[in-house]
Amino acid sequence: MKYSSAYRIADEDDRGTLDLSSHLLVNSVGFYEYEAYFKMSHRKEGRKDFYLFYNYFGPMTVRSRGREHILQPGSLFVYRPHEEQYYGHYAERKFISYWVHFTGYGVEEVLHTAELAEDGPYFVGINNDLAEMFEDIMNELRDKKPGYELASASLLSYLLSIISRQITQGSDVQANKSRTEIYESIKYIHDNYAQELYVAKLAEIAYLSTDRYTTLFKIMMDTTPLQYLIRFRLEKACELMKHTHLNIQQISSRVGFEDQLYFSRMFKKYYHVTPSEYLARFN
Numbered sequence: 001m002k003y004s005s006a007y008r009i010a011d012e013d014d015r016g017t018l019d020l021s022s023h024l025l026v027n028s029v030g031f032y033e034y035e036a037y038f039k040m041s042h043r044k045e046g047r048k049d050f051y052l053f054y055n056y057f058g059p060m061t062v063r064s065r066g067r068e069h070i071l072q073p074g075s076l077f078v079y080r081p082h083e084e085q086y087y088g089h090y091a092e093r094k095f096i097s098y099w100v101h102f103t104g105y106g107v108e109e110v111l112h113t114a115e116l117a118e119d120g121p122y123f124v125g126i127n128n129d130l131a132e133m134f135e136d137i138m139n140e141l142r143d144k145k146p147g148y149e150l151a152s153a154s155l156l157s158y159l160l161s162i163i164s165r166q167i168t169q170g171s172d173v174q175a176n177k178s179r180t181e182i183y184e185s186i187k188y189i190h191d192n193y194a195q196e197l198y199v200a201k202l203a204e205i206a207y208l209s210t211d212r213y214t215t216l217f218k219i220m221m222d223t224t225p226l227q228y229l230i231r232f233r234l235e236k237a238c239e240l241m242k243h244t245h246l247n248i249q250q251i252s253s254r255v256g257f258e259d260q261l262y263f264s265r266m267f268k269k270y271y272h273v274t275p276s277e278y279l280a281r282f283n
Contacts, residue, residue: 005030006141008149016049016101018081023106026152029137031056031098040088049103050111051079053087054124056131058095059186059221062087062121068190070183072220074126076163078116098134102156110157114164123180124166133159181206182216186228193233194256199225230266233257237267241279248275 007028009017019025027049040061053076060071063086064079071077079085081103089095111117124130133155140152185202202225203213217225233255240251249260252275257263267275 002033003030004032004138006138008141008152011101014043014047015045016047016051016081017103018048019103020105022104022149022153024104024110024153024156025102025149026137026141026156027101027103029098029100029134029141029152031096031131031134031138033057033096034089034094040086043085046079046082046085047101048081049101050081050107051085051099051101052116053077053097053099054130054134056096056098056126058089059183060087060089060095060097061190064119068187069121070187070190071121072123072179072183075121075123077120077122078111098131100134100137100156100159102153104153110160114160115167116160116163122163122167124163127162127166130159130162133162179216179220181208182213182220185213185217185225186221189225189229189232193229193236194254196256197229229256231270234267234270237263237275238271238278241275242282248279251275 005028008026011017011028017027019027055071055073055075055077057073059073060075062069062071062077064077064083069077077087108117116122137152137155137159140148140155145151185205188202188205189197199214200210203210206213206216208216214225217223217228221228223231236255237251240246240254244251246254248264252260252263257266264275267273267278271278
């Protein structure tokens, strides 16, 4: 795991800071990289500041205003102050994300100018220059040299201007149409994992042949659609074991396994313990 962040002021309660003394201020910035990790973050009351994150590598799940989005690499999302935040990574595979929290009396105007006034997500492509700009903002907050608040705000403004150009040009969106539709099929898996699902149906959602869909899915997700579905169902089973009093048969059925023996074999294969042994940890 790699993780780095820098703060203008301390953020011990993870609620952020509202500061209207300047047009634009960066409160904190950072990035995280995990080889394989399952983590969903939930801030029911949101934060006091704005939150922009750029998904550089790997799939990311975001919920906003009752909708769930699967962010492909090269996507970004913005949460506004006091907006409920629910985001993270369902799939245990490598991912890299950059983020920045910011405030100021001119933020809404800046976001509107940068074409970020509407609900996201936005696709800007995998761009090394964007990643380096996050690093530059981090360096300013970390070093805190004279004028660092102005410098970090200026870098953020420049970052948003580059994002605006990418959104306005829109050329990468068409070039990644198949990729976007595969992520829509992943969202379908997340919404319907307990039902009987077939690869042919997922390919239909992505407007691709079954063979083409399976090939692109494996390139993007480093696993097959069936293996992804099984792993997602098992992750949901683990959640039920932790937070409910259901028995193994009820759990396996609820997450989409008709055959309890098959569920047990798959669980042992992925987690190296039986479902009963795993469940015993929480009883």
